[in-house]
Amino acid sequence: MSILSFDNVSYQYPSEDFDIIDRLSLSVEPGSFHCIIGISGCGKSTIFRMTNGLLQPKTGNICVNGNPITGQNHYCGYMPQKDMLFPWKTIGENLALPLEIQRKYSKAEQRELIDAALADVGLDGCRDKRPDELSGGMRQRAAFARTMLTGSDLLLLDEPFSALDFLTRISMQEWLLDQWQRHKKTILFITHDVEEAVFLSSSVLVVEETPIHSLREIPVPMKYPRTRQDLTRPEIVELREQLVDMLRKQVVV
Amino acid sequence: MKKACKGNLPTLIFLFSLLMLWQLGAMKVNAAYILPTPIQILKKLWELRIVLFTVHLPATMLVTLVGLLISLVLGLGLAVLMDASPFFRKAVYPIVVASQTIPTTAIAPLFVLWFGYGIWSKVLVTVLITFFPITITVYDGLQSAKVEMAELLLTYGATKWDIFFKIKVPCTLPYFFSAIKMAIPMSIIGAAIGEWLGAQSGLGYFSRRMMTQLDGAGVFAPIVLLSAVAMLAVAIVALLEKKVVRWRGEF
Numbered sequence: 001m002s003i004l005s006f007d008n009v010s011y012q013y014p015s016e017d018f019d020i021i022d023r024l025s026l027s028v029e030p031g032s033f034h035c036i037i038g039i040s041g042c043g044k045s046t047i048f049r050m051t052n053g054l055l056q057p058k059t060g061n062i063c064v065n066g067n068p069i070t071g072q073n074h075y076c077g078y079m080p081q082k083d084m085l086f087p088w089k090t091i092g093e094n095l096a097l098p099l100e101i102q103r104k105y106s107k108a109e110q111r112e113l114i115d116a117a118l119a120d121v122g123l124d125g126c127r128d129k130r131p132d133e134l135s136g137g138m139r140q141r142a143a144f145a146r147t148m149l150t151g152s153d154l155l156l157l158d159e160p161f162s163a164l165d166f167l168t169r170i171s172m173q174e175w176l177l178d179q180w181q182r183h184k185k186t187i188l189f190i191t192h193d194v195e196e197a198v199f200l201s202s203s204v205l206v207v208e209e210t211p212i213h214s215l216r217e218i219p220v221p222m223k224y225p226r227t228r229q230d231l232t233r234p235e236i237v238e239l240r241e242q243l244v245d246m247l248r249k250q251v252v253v
Numbered sequence: 254m255k256k257a258c259k260g261n262l263p264t265l266i267f268l269f270s271l272l273m274l275w276q277l278g279a280m281k282v283n284a285a286y287i288l289p290t291p292i293q294i295l296k297k298l299w300e301l302r303i304v305l306f307t308v309h310l311p312a313t314m315l316v317t318l319v320g321l322l323i324s325l326v327l328g329l330g331l332a333v334l335m336d337a338s339p340f341f342r343k344a345v346y347p348i349v350v351a352s353q354t355i356p357t358t359a360i361a362p363l364f365v366l367w368f369g370y371g372i373w374s375k376v377l378v379t380v381l382i383t384f385f386p387i388t389i390t391v392y393d394g395l396q397s398a399k400v401e402m403a404e405l406l407l408t409y410g411a412t413k414w415d416i417f418f419k420i421k422v423p424c425t426l427p428y429f430f431s432a433i434k435m436a437i438p439m440s441i442i443g444a445a446i447g448e449w450l451g452a453q454s455g456l457g458y459f460s461r462r463m464m465t466q467l468d469g470a471g472v473f474a475p476i477v478l479l480s481a482v483a484m485l486a487v488a489i490v491a492l493l494e495k496k497v498v499r500w501r502g503e504f
Contacts, residue, residue: 052408078408084401088423088500097419101409130500150409 001066002027003154003186004051004076009060011046019058020046022211028188030153033180035189035197036215037243038207039250044190047212048156051188052078064154074102077150081159083143085131091118091142092127098150117145121179137168141175148183157189161196170228173199181224194243198222199231206246218243289470294477297470305459305478312454313479316372316444320379321436327380328387328432335388336395336421349388357381358446365451375447375455382443387432394428395421423500430494437490438483445479 004027011021020043028034038044049055050062053069061068064075077098085094095114099105105113118124121141131139140160147155161169173196180187191197197204198220205215220239222230230236272291279290289297298305331349335342361378368374398420406416448457456475463471 054404054407073410076408078405080401080405082401084399084405086402086420086423097406098409100419101406101411101415 003030003065004028005063007061009062010058011050012058019211022213024212026215030186031184033187033201034203034205035191035201036205037191037197039247042207042210043212044207045158048158052076052156074150075152076154076156077147077152078156079143079147079160083139085139085143087131090128090130095146095149117149121145136164137172153185155185155187159190194240198240286467286469289473293470294473298474301474308454309456309459313444313456316375316379317440320376320443321440324380324383324387328384329391331388332391332395335392353385361450370451370453375444378447379440379443383436383440386435390428390432391425394425398424427498433490434487437486441479441483
């Protein structure tokens with residue numbers, strides 16, 4: 001059974017006169033890692049915003065774990081582009097947010113879960129620090145830990161590393177793959193960086209046109225665990241070029 | 254303490270020079286009934302200390318406090334409602350702004366006719382002057398909360414209350430303190446104006462009575478006291494703010 005499925009889903013922004021998502025159907029297997037790539041403004045974030053319930057589809061059904069998302073809570077963890085750590089809260093208090101809102105845990109249980117989550121992302125001892133005391137990479141790891149604490153098996157990551165410098169970004173990519181393999185989550189990851197998409201995903205979902213009618217699934221012929229050396233293999237270089245070509249065709253200069 | 258003195262040195266020097274100039278100028282004019290010297294004012298303040306501190310200061314402070322409290326409740330309430338409902342904002346905002354175009358001092362004598370010489374006519378003047386900056390500043394604070402943060406909490410399953418208390422309130426706190434710091438001097442001024450126009454006690458009333466007696470220093474003495482109280486109150490709030498507001502600024 002797929003963890004996430006779209007069945008003929010359409011969406012239209014009130015300010016536009018066409019459906020940016022047009023009868024899209026897709027299904028995502030549990031435990032997979034997919035990157036969605038597409039040019040700016042193509043509508044890939046709209047797919048996320050419908051999945052997490054911030055936007056209501058005009059028509060069609062979205063199911064998580066086989067059940068419609070309306071009426072479900074805490075079924076997906078969403079991590080937006082900016083880390084969105086609340087600057088007036090400490091890292092620990094930031095991580096407590098999803099737990100407080102779920103109202104399932106006592107203070108002591110929350111503290112335990114937060115400490116474990118921080119240790120897991122390598123931020124032990126940062127619980128009482130403020131977000132502005134952390135580097136960009138550390139902030140993203142804290143935001144990721146907060147997303148993990150939603151307890152959802154489905155994680156939606158919307159360009160989480162796009163604001164980081166190159167070296168931080170590539171270490172964060174390796175770190176994320178490691179997290180994914182250890183926690184057996186399903187990850188959907190939006191990016192416009194082709195190399196990032198190829199390095200991370202088991203198969204890349206390409207937005208070929210707007211309105212989005214379908215996502216073209218292109219498998220990446222690389223086994224996990226991956227290293228950056230794998231990216232220099234000829235078939236991977238070729239795949240990268242192919243993806244760049246697909247996207248460039250859509251860019252209107 | 255030493256550091257604070259050093260930081261305030263330019264202010265102190267400038268203030269002292271101004272007072273010196275005033276002193277010299279007033280001594281030259283030599284008409285204490287319209288332009289008393291600072292020293293005469295201080296002397297007067299000392300002579301009148303008992304009646305000022307036991308009768309008139311408490312009267313003015315009562316009006317100020319009641320007015321400030323009502324303004325706070327009204328201002329916060331309006332701000333929260335305007336933030337929560339666009340319809341309410343559209344309906345009320347123009348009226349709130351229009352209320353500030355009323356020359357309060359000109360119609361305040363009417364308030365005395367409506368509410369008598371008790372505190373309520375003065376409280377009304379105070380509220381009319383004070384609630385506006387509180388409403389607008391707190392409303393701006395509520396609006397400064399980032400939509401993306403609210404959306405993130407919504408994906409966690411947050412309710413409207415979660416969003417209000419976890420995002421709106423902390424984002425508004427610095428604005429709230431700015432509003433209070435603005436409102437304190439304004440409410441004191443409002444109370445004094447109200448008393449000036451018609452009252453049986455209060456520093457504004459006392460100042461006016463001295464005016465009719467052509468006692469220049471007596472006019473100034475209660476005003477100096479009012480300024481001192483306002484500055485003290487703002488300083489206390491600023492201190493409190495430093496303790497409560499852990500974060501102020503941009504995201």
